[in-house]
Amino acid sequence: MSTAGTTGTTVDTPQASAAAGGRVARRPRRAIDWGKYFTWAVMAWLFAPIAFMIAFSFNDVHGRHNVAWQGFTLRWYADAFAYPDLTTALLTSLAIALLTMVIAGVLGSLLGLALGRYRFRGQGASNLVMFAAISAPEVVLGAALLSLFLTMNVATGFLTILLAHVMFTVSFVAITVRARVLTLDPSLEEASRDLGATPLTTFRLVTLPLLAPAIMAGGLIAFALSIDDYIITSFVSGNTTTFPLWIWGSTRVGIPPQVNVMGTLIFAVGVALAIVNIVLARRRA
Amino acid sequence: MNTTPTSSPGSPDSPGSPDSGQSAPGPRRFTGATPYLLVLPGWLWLAIFFVVPIVSMVTMSLMSGNLVRGFALTFEFGNYADAVSTYWPQILRSLFYGGCATLLCIAIGYPVAYWIAFRGGAYKSTYLLLLLLPFFVSFVLRTISWGFMLSDDGVVLGTLKGIGLLPDGVHVLNSAPAVIFGLAYNFLPFMVLPIYAVLERMDHRLVEAARDLYAGRVQAFVRVVLPISLPGVFAGVIMTFIPTSADYINAKVLGGTHNTMIGQVIESQYLVNNAYPMAASITFILMAVLLIGIFTYARALGTEQVMEAQAR
Numbered sequence: 068m069s070t071a072g073t074t075g076t077t078v079d080t081p082q083a084s085a086a087a088g089g090r091v092a093r094r095p096r097r098a099i100d101w102g103k104y105f106t107w108a109v110m111a112w113l114f115a116p117i118a119f120m121i122a123f124s125f126n127d128v129h130g131r132h133n134v135a136w137q138g139f140t141l142r143w144y145a146d147a148f149a150y151p152d153l154t155t156a157l158l159t160s161l162a163i164a165l166l167t168m169v170i171a172g173v174l175g176s177l178l179g180l181a182l183g184r185y186r187f188r189g190q191g192a193s194n195l196v197m198f199a200a201i202s203a204p205e206v207v208l209g210a211a212l213l214s215l216f217l218t219m220n221v222a223t224g225f226l227t228i229l230l231a232h233v234m235f236t237v238s239f240v241a242i243t244v245r246a247r248v249l250t251l252d253p254s255l256e257e258a259s260r261d262l263g264a265t266p267l268t269t270f271r272l273v274t275l276p277l278l279a280p281a282i283m284a285g286g287l288i289a290f291a292l293s294i295d296d297y298i299i300t301s302f303v304s305g306n307t308t309t310f311p312l313w314i315w316g317s318t319r320v321g322i323p324p325q326v327n328v329m330g331t332l333i334f335a336v337g338v339a340l341a342i343v344n345i346v347l348a349r350r351r352a
Numbered sequence: 353m354n355t356t357p358t359s360s361p362g363s364p365d366s367p368g369s370p371d372s373g374q375s376a377p378g379p380r381r382f383t384g385a386t387p388y389l390l391v392l393p394g395w396l397w398l399a400i401f402f403v404v405p406i407v408s409m410v411t412m413s414l415m416s417g418n419l420v421r422g423f424a425l426t427f428e429f430g431n432y433a434d435a436v437s438t439y440w441p442q443i444l445r446s447l448f449y450g451g452c453a454t455l456l457c458i459a460i461g462y463p464v465a466y467w468i469a470f471r472g473g474a475y476k477s478t479y480l481l482l483l484l485l486p487f488f489v490s491f492v493l494r495t496i497s498w499g500f501m502l503s504d505d506g507v508v509l510g511t512l513k514g515i516g517l518l519p520d521g522v523h524v525l526n527s528a529p530a531v532i533f534g535l536a537y538n539f540l541p542f543m544v545l546p547i548y549a550v551l552e553r554m555d556h557r558l559v560e561a562a563r564d565l566y567a568g569r570v571q572a573f574v575r576v577v578l579p580i581s582l583p584g585v586f587a588g589v590i591m592t593f594i595p596t597s598a599d600y601i602n603a604k605v606l607g608g609t610h611n612t613m614i615g616q617v618i619e620s621q622y623l624v625n626n627a628y629p630m631a632a633s634i635t636f637i638l639m640a641v642l643l644i645g646i647f648t649y650a651r652a653l654g655t656e657q658v659m660e661a662q663a664r
Contacts, residue, residue, distance in 0.1 A: 102467030106479070109464050112537070113486045116497035119507065120489065123500070134506045174394040181390035193391060200402050202590055204598030204642065206615045210622055210635040211405035214412045217628060234401035237394055297492050297601060298615070302622065311492040318496060318605075330493045337488030341481050348477070 117334060124327035131321025143324040147332075150325055156313035157329060159225070163309065164294040167232040172286035174233070175240025176278070179285070182241065183248025197238035208235055209302030216303065223305030231303045232293040239292065240285030247281030413632035423629060431633040439617050439634060443641065446613040449528070450597025453535035454543075457592045458585065460536065461543035465584075466577075468544075469551035480548070484541055491538060492601060498534055499525065499605040526608030534602035542591035550584030551577070586653055594642050614638055 123133055127140035148154045178197075182190065200208075212231050216223055255277070259269040297311040304312060314326055413431055417423040436443075468479045486494065501508050502524045512518040524530055554577070562572035600615030607613075614634065621631035 100471065102463055102471060106464050106467045109460055109540075110482055113483065113540070116494050116501060116537075117486050117489055119501050120493065120497045134500045134503050135510060136507070174397055177390040178394035181387040185387035185390075187387040187391075189391075193395060196398055196403065200398060202594050202646070203402075204594050204615075204638065206598045206600070206618050207409075207635055207639045208402070208405075210618055210631060211409040212401065213622055214409040214628065214632055215401075215405040218408050218412065230401050234397060237397060241394065291487070295487075295491050297490075298599075301619070311490050314490065314492050314496065322496065326493065330489050334485075334489050337485060341485060345478060345481070 120327050121331045121334070124324060124331045126324065126327075128324055131323060133322065133324055133327070143328045147325055147328045150323060152308065153310075153313055153317075153323075153325060153329070156308045157310045159307060160294050160310040163225070163229055163232060164290045166229055167236055167293040168286045168290040170229075171233045171236040171240050171289040172282060175237045175285055175289070176244045176282045178237065178241035179244025179246075179281075180248055180278070183245040197241055200235060200238045201242075205235070205296070205298040206302075209299040212299070213302045223303050224307045227303040227305065228300055228307060228309070231299050232289075232296065235296075235299060236289035236292050239288045240282075243285035243288065244278060244281045247278055251277055409632045410636055412628055413636050415629040415632075417629070419626045419628075428629065431629050432637065435630060435634045435637055439614060442612055442614045442617050443637065445611070446597045446615070446638075447641065447645075449532055449535060449603070449611075449613060450593050450599075452532045453539065453596040454589055454593040456532065456536040457540055457543035457588070461540055461588065462547055462581075462585070465544045465547035465551055469548050469554075470556065476552070480545075483544060487541060495534060495538065495601050495605045498537065502530065502606070525606060526610065528607070528611055530606040531603050531611050531613075534606045535596040535599060538599070538602065539592045539596050542595070543588035546587035546591065547581055547584040550581050554580050582653065586650070589649065590646055594646070597642060598638060 123136075124143060125139050125141065126133060126136055127138035127142065129137065178193070181187070182193065208231070212227070212234075213223070215221075216227060221227065251274070256269055256273055259273045260266075264272065295311065296309075297315060300309055301312060301315075308316070310329075314322065317323065317326065411425060412423070414425060414427045414429065415423040416426045416428040416431075464483070468476055468483075472479050500506050503509070504523055504525070509518065509522065509524060513520055513522070558576050558580075559572050562576045563569075567575065597613075598615050600613045600619065603611055603613040603616060618631055618635050618638070621627045621634065625631075
């Protein structure tokens, strides 16, 4: 190899270029992309318990100890609603998540719009409070709310869960919307104003459509956080049971396979939404 | 934490505004009550259901009494002394587990964020979506699934033992590593997303420039990419360290009785023992410890862009 440089005149011979190629060819020929394998391995890790859940929703299990494979069945899908409390809990979760999405979506969007668009007294303080609300541990939020409800003698239940969920999701919506507001091109609104639109018309026809994706994203984050929450909910739920609370409660007696079925169905809905999202994004592009 | 929300696009519509000096790049529009009307509902909600409860919890932590005779505010600071002397092992263990899980999240999440941001190409958003997809399934259900998978006769250990690769005496559940891995699993996206957001926005020509100036791959990474990505790592650390130290679902499902975390103590003091003042003081201690840790870390790193990194 070291002779390649010394035989200056023979550079064009096949051997020399092969020898040189042996050294230099690393550049065009990509090195093994370890990052890719690593990322895929991490993905596999992330999906492992999901795969387990889906597989074992088809497990022909007897009794409630659902950890070993005993054969394929569709029984649990046919019987998905065999536990009325589980169905009720799921519906409660959905209702709270939808209401949270709407309320936190509206309040958070207004907050985000104000924080991104205007400068006003108290802006720093609101950023600080939002940051604190996002980063405070859930157990602290739950315990603090329960302290308040105990002090004020408020009965905990559906309403207090909703209050809590809006409280801990509103800041997520606000920062999502604010990030979008900050990247808006101000000339679009100016053009609208120059063309004679009133501020309200400009907001309705220009600003709002531009913000819509961020508002949607923020609302979906609020929905996802709400439907998934266990810790805060467990503090302020009283006798109301949500889906995560029901699952947790059933661990003591053994989780029925229907839980895996519902988890699989929820996951399927998520996948469907994701695919729709990708297709829409492709079409728009 | 001073965030800098006004890095807004320089708007040309206010060239004559009184403060169009270089100190304030964003437009300063004095539009009267509009911003206040916009933030008012959100503010009220956060004030009533976030700020007031924290104050209420602090007040409760200074009370004495019990559920039968009622609680009274007696400025009983002894609650704090009792909480520390009784539960310091759980507090330290929680911080240790949270710290380990956070480091694990950096070790796993950074390469993933880096690879997606730099090599993801047209599929960046698809990769991110794949990363988030498992989180459509309930946190509790995912953790319980891990518990089932890793149980002694579950699909992983049961199979390995069945084909003779592992001796019968091997257990994974009810150990500290199981809890830490569970925590890292559940909070990984909170590390990946902020790091990704920063790397994705970074001008990739900077790396090329460093390489043109004869920096090696490692040197270009250490001296260019890493410093730029630190705000993302910082945001990620906050978003993982706080919830992992305060989580107790993983400890309950994967940790058994010897690996309890402080969240479990708070939960049982509130919901089982009804020892509200004690519970409130433990909660306040947890919050204070985390805040002090975060502020120290923020000081050391000197970054103020947490919210910015987190919002994208």
